Amino acid sequence: MKKFVRRSDTMAILGFAPATRDLAPWNNPKIDLFGMNEETKFSWWKQDEDKIQGWFQFHSRESFMRPDNHNDPHHADWLRKKHPYPIFMQEVHEDIPSSIRFPIEDVRKEFGTYWRSSIAYVIAWAYLQGYKRIELYGFEMASDSEYWGQRANTCYIIAKAMAKGMDVYVPPTSKLLTGIRYAYENNLVGARQDLETNLTRVANDRNKIETELQAFMGEYKLFEELGKTYPEFLIEKDRVAKELKRHEQLIYLMNGRAQGVSLAMKMFDTFSILEEESHEVEDYE
Numbered sequence: 001m002k003k004f005v006r007r008s009d010t011m012a013i014l015g016f017a018p019a020t021r022d023l024a025p026w027n028n029p030k031i032d033l034f035g036m037n038e039e040t041k042f043s044w045w046k047q048d049e050d051k052i053q054g055w056f057q058f059h060s061r062e063s064f065m066r067p068d069n070h071n072d073p074h075h076a077d078w079l080r081k082k083h084p085y086p087i088f089m090q091e092v093h094e095d096i097p098s099s100i101r102f103p104i105e106d107v108r109k110e111f112g113t114y115w116r117s118s119i120a121y122v123i124a125w126a127y128l129q130g131y132k133r134i135e136l137y138g139f140e141m142a143s144d145s146e147y148w149g150q151r152a153n154t155c156y157i158i159a160k161a162m163a164k165g166m167d168v169y170v171p172p173t174s175k176l177l178t179g180i181r182y183a184y185e186n187n188l189v190g191a192r193q194d195l196e197t198n199l200t201r202v203a204n205d206r207n208k209i210e211t212e213l214q215a216f217m218g219e220y221k222l223f224e225e226l227g228k229t230y231p232e233f234l235i236e237k238d239r240v241a242k243e244l245k246r247h248e249q250l251i252y253l254m255n256g257r258a259q260g261v262s263l264a265m266k267m268f269d270t271f272s273i274l275e276e277e278s279h280e281v282e283d284y285e
Contacts (some may be wrong), residue, residue, distance in 0.1 A: 004054060004086045004100065004129070008032045011053070011126050012135040014039060015119065020171040021138030027051050031135070036118060037064075041072035055087040058102065058118050088125070103128070111160055116153035117141075123157050123168065133167040142175045151176070192268055199261045206254040213247040216240050 011032045014024055016039070025031045026046040032053035039045050057064055057079070065076045072078070079087065083098040093099045107124040108115075115121065119139055126134045141147035141154065155177065158168050170177050223237035 006032065006129050006131065007053065009131060010133040010135065011129075011131045012137060013056075013119065013122050013126075014045075015136070015138030015140075017138045017140040018044070019138075019140055020174045023171050023173075024137040025135070032131075034122070036122075038069065038072035038075045038078075040078065041075070050084055052083075052085045054085050055083070055098075056102075056118060056122055057087055057089050058121060060090065061093065111157060114153060114156060117150035120150075120153050120157040123154075123161050123166075127161050127164060127166050131166070133169065134161075135169040136174070136176065137171065139170075140175045192265070195261055195265045195268065199258060199265070202254055202258045202261060206251060206258065209247055209250050209254065213244065213251065216243045216247060220244060 008031055010030065011034065012025055012028075013034045014021055014036065016037075021044060024046075025033065027033075027048055029051075033047055033051070034054045034056065035045070035047070035052060036056040037059070064079065067073055067076070069075050079093075079096045079099075081097075085098065086100040087096065087098045088102040089096070089099045090102060090104075091099075092101050102121065103125070104121075106128055107121060110128060111124045119136065123134055123136075139154070141151035158170075158177070162168050220237060220240045223233045223240060226233040227237050
C-alpha cells in the first residue's frame with residue numbers, strides 16, 4: 001500500500017469549477033498537487049501521472065463503483081489500477097491497490113464535528129500533514145440551491161485553518177470567499193427583510209379582521225333571531241350586515257396584498273440568485 005510523503009510546504013487541490021481550475025499550478029515541482037473523484041477523465045486535467053501527489057475519493061463504494069457514473073463510466077476501472085500516489089478513501093479496498101484510509105478521526109479531533117464538503121476534509125487533512133499553505137482551484141460553490149451547506153462549511157474550515165496559522169489561497173476570481181458587503185454595497189438584504197416584515201404585518205392584520213368578522217357573524221345571527229320577535233333589532237341586523245360586508249372586502253384586499261408581497265419576495269429571490277450567479281459555474285464534488 002502506497003504511503004503518503006509530503007514533498008513541499010505548499011499543496012494545491014483541484015475542483016471541477018471551470019472559473020478557476022485552469023489557474024492551477026500544473027506540473028510545478030514546488031507544489032504538491034492533488035486531484036479528486038473523476039478529474040483525470042477530463043481534457044482540462046493537465047498534471048502528469050507521476051507528478052500527482054495524491055488523490056481523494058470520499059464517496060461510498062456504491063457511488064464510485066456505479067457503472068452509470070455520468071462523469072466517467074470507467075472510473076471504477078481507473079481506481080482498480082495501481083497508481084504512483086495514494087488515493088484517500090473512507091476505507092482501504094483490496095481491489096483498489098492505491099487506496100489509503102482517510103484519517104477522519106484525526107481531522108474531527110482537530111477541527112470539530114461540522115463537515116459538509118469534500119474540500120473541508122482536504123483542508124483539515126492538509127493542516128495535519130504539516131502543509132503551511134494550501135491553494136484551492138476549481139471550487140466556486142456559487143449555487144445556493146445546491147452548495148449552500150457545503151459553501152458555509154468550507155468557509156468555516158478555511159477560517160479555522162487560517163486561525164491555526166495556515167495560509168489558504170483562493171484565486172481572486174473565485175466566488176468562494178466573496179459576496180456583497182452587507183449594508184455597505186447595497187441594501188438587498190434589508191429590502192428582503194422589509195418584505196418579510198410586511199408579509200408578517202399583513203398576516204397579523206388579516207387575522208385580526210377575521211376574528212372581528214367571526215364576532216360580527218355571531219351578532220348578525222343573534223339580531224336575526226331577535227328581529228323575528230322584536231322588529232326594532234332588525235336595524236342592528238342591517239348595521240352588522242354592513243360590517244360583515246366591509247370585513248369580507250378587507251379580507252379580500254388583505255389576501256391580495258399578501259399574494260403581492262409573496263410574489264415580490266419570489267421575484268427578489270430570483271433576482272438575487274441571478275446576480276450572485278452572473279456566470280455559470282460547473283462545480284461538482
